[in-house]
Amino acid sequence: MKKLSFLLLVLLFVLVMPENGHAASGNNKIFLDGKELTAGQSVPVENLNGTVMVPLRMIVQNLGYKVDWNQSAKTVTISQQGKVISLVVGQKTATVDGNEVTLNEAPVLRTDTSLVPIRFISEQFGLKVEWDNKEKTVTITSPPTSADGSSPANNTPSTGGSSSGDGTNAGVTPSGSASNSTKVNGVSFSDNQLLIALSGDSAPKVSVLDGPARIVVDIPNASFSDSFGSGQNLPSDQMNTLDATGYPDVKEIRYSLYSSNPYMVRFVIELNESKDFGYSLSGNDSSSKLAIIDLNSTGGLVAAAGGTGTDVATGPLDRGGKKLVVLDAGHGAKDSGAVGVTGKYEKNFNLAVVLKAEALLKQEANIEVVLTRSDDTFLELKERAAIANNLNADLFISVHANSSPSTAASGTETYYKRDESKAFAAVMHKYLVQATGLSDRGVQYGNFHVIRETKMPAILLEAGYLSNKKDEALLFTEDLQNRVAAAIVSGIKEYLGIS
Structure with missing residues (x-):
């Protein structure tokens, strides 16, 4: 468990150094179980896009992990007390005991040293970390060893003062792999x-x-x-x-x-x-x-009265007979979607259209609208479908722009997966083609996750092709986006029979 301690200490260094995480200061001291650590590492800690990356050699020399490096596959395998973590240089997907997880940043090589995300590794092992800002000292304590020789996770939270009175800013330090279902x-x-x-x-x-x-x-x-x-x-x-x-x-x-x-x-x-x-x-x-x-x-x-917590009864929100529509702006954040011939991102087109459609739907007295994302946020596909399913939405619409290896490909398509969605797709496609003015590529069957796993009529719109210079230029105009947003509203109203 000592390995994690050192990693988290490096993160604390980064947070207090004025150079925003490019090298640990030699003036700072790190103590692991009462013993001062010295890294002896020529490759500095780095801050890559807000993720602290630490040299693996630091782990090997100071924390005693078992670390294997596969040069041909560029794979790092870290083993500690039965836990096995595998990371691949350049890939944001890692495995922990055989289960896939997503990293904020992929491991990178600096000369002959691998840099790996400190937070990802630190979350896998338990320890107690204390920072003395006055003395610039990090003290790390490994979990106590039990009678059977194992090292259980340290589950005692470290808390500081709460300025809010609700304890949210209590400064709890997570401490490992205790049971949390x-x-x-x-x-x-x-x-x-x-x-x-x-x-x-x-x-x-x-x-x-x-x-x-x-x-x-x-x-x-x-x-x-x-x-x-x-x-x-x-x-x-x-x-x-x-x-x-x-x-x-x-x-x-x-x-x-x-x-x-x-x-x-x-x-x-x-x-x-x-x-x-x-x-x-x-x-x-x-x-x-x-x-x-x-x-x-x-x-x-x-939300008032009492001064102490007052439990609130749970139950579904009353829609007052309104129909609920979930709009899904495809992709987002690290997932840009298709990239246009001039470098424009599909995720930005999708969000712009959805926000415009939302504004129009809010003017409809008989329709409520929920967005899966309203900013540049990443959601898993299953999370998008879950939002619609959990809300028992009446309709689900995922907005996209297409791409093709052929720059000649152009036009508008609407996809459905389940038979109950086909009629909705036909109605929506009629308005969408009119709005874009591009070639009519028809209503098509598509086995896409968000329209397969949703439980209500669900469709996926492909307004045009970003790989086509003409389509791309058109899709990123306010006029076209406004027309597509209006078409979405018209399709919804006709299908739901709302005048």
């Missing part, structure tokens, strides 16, 4: 709604506090999943905030691994003043749930 897979805030994607058996507990007014969502027996960092930034201290700019009701939204003994994840919406809100938890399958705090609701659940 529920995973928080993603979070987003848009349209005055906080959406939290979960997998596991635990149900969130929602409370209200005052002084200041806050809505607190506690998820017991839970931790952040490996995929969480793909959609939201998750620093090593497991605490961060969500952007709530433009929402006058909200002062701040923060989240953290609040406790690791027992494990618990906490979300806090700090309000500018007390207000009603609604709460729902959708999905009976433990592999996929969606918790929603809806600040638009007037259901009588008041």
